[in-house]
Amino acid sequence: MGKRALVLSGGGGRGAYEVGVIRALYRAGWIPEILVGTSIGAVNAAALAAGWTAERLVDFWLGLRSHHVHRPHLRIWRSLFTTEPLRATLRRYIDFERLNDPDNPRTLLVLATDLRRGCPVVFASRPIPKTLPVRIGPEHLLASCSIPYIYPATPVERSVFWDGAVMANTPLNAAIEAGADEIVAVLLAPMPGQAGGWPLPRHPLQALALVLDLALLATFENDYRQLEAVNQAVRGGRPLKPTHREIRCHVVAPAAPLPLSRILRYDPAGTRALIAQGEADAQRILDRLEG
Known part of the structure; x- marks a missing residue:
């Protein structure tokens, strides 16, 4: 059997949809050796790379609240929110020693956007062509999660980074370079041309989220x-x-x-609904593969 890769895209609180997909895949025995993530997808991928089960990830999300991820920034000219709560959450729950263990059978790839060089960068937990091998820590996940203006840019590895969605949200090529023979890519927006109509943003934050969604789709469609x-x-x-x-x-x-409002909201009711939706959508794909 060849290597399996799970590619997880970004979308803030909508990342609970990915958790439902993961639950369905793991229940069916589809366990990836390669985990690729951008933004909130990088957080989910890191948890799995650190040895979490799907059910532990579900429990984590059901206990996650907005104040565990962000709080208003006192210097609003820099960003609307600070990600220090997320840094503390990552340090508390994810075992980075296990994640970076050379004997770990799972490879983690995290995409971010390098502001100084103006290009996407893939942080890798082990040497992979066209990546930057590093000892992945909370700062690399925060770099991938740094949505422009909503969150501050994150300094890492002598540079400054924004969310990976700015340039390439679903890095299929990273999974391929890591040796994947089969890929499951999870989007947090409909495939191009399949949506029945996009909701109009009601304020600037939702407008920015929609722009990132559309950039995601353009990048993914080209790669696909x-x-x-x-x-x-x-x-x-x-x-x-x-x-x-x-x-x-x-x-x-x-x-x-998915609702644009869910990008910044983390609460049990919304999370539970998104998990159920992701699980159902993944099961339909699994049923077709088995059939």
């Missing part, structure tokens, strides 16, 4: 089409490069846009 073109060439016996191989990619995404 490239992967499908490579797969088609390989199946036809005409690989574009000698190293190309067929890589199966399954996408789990909501049929309709």
